[in-house]
Amino acid sequence: MHFDLTKHNIGNTDRLIRAIAGAVLIVSTFLGSHWVGGLIGAVLLGTAYLRFCPAYALFDFSSNKEADPVAK
Template identity: 40%
Template sequence: MTTNMGSTDRIIRMVAGIALVLLAVFGPAGSAWNWIGWIGLVPIVTALIGWCPAYKILGIKTCKSA
């Protein structure tokens, strides 16, 4: 796996993922956000590893070329 995400992309994913997880944890009880918010783990993991499988499939690369 080679990195296909730039630093700006990774920061945006991390912030969005954390916001979704916080919504799941602290959001209104019994709402759909409780389970939807856990989807926020996906952008957090992809931001941490710097590789997005969807980008690979679509041929997108947001990191600077070496």
């Protein structure tokens, strides 16, 4: 397990899905949904912006096809 924020482990498609889902969850919070959805949306937007997911790093997974394979 290695948490290095400079090594991107989120690919372009994954990043787009996270950004859209995060934005939808944040908007739904302002329209009357529960605040937990907004919190999850903020996390999704943050991981999409940083292109790094700690859960992916925990399991040595990467959806970024341009990156080198994860070294153990």
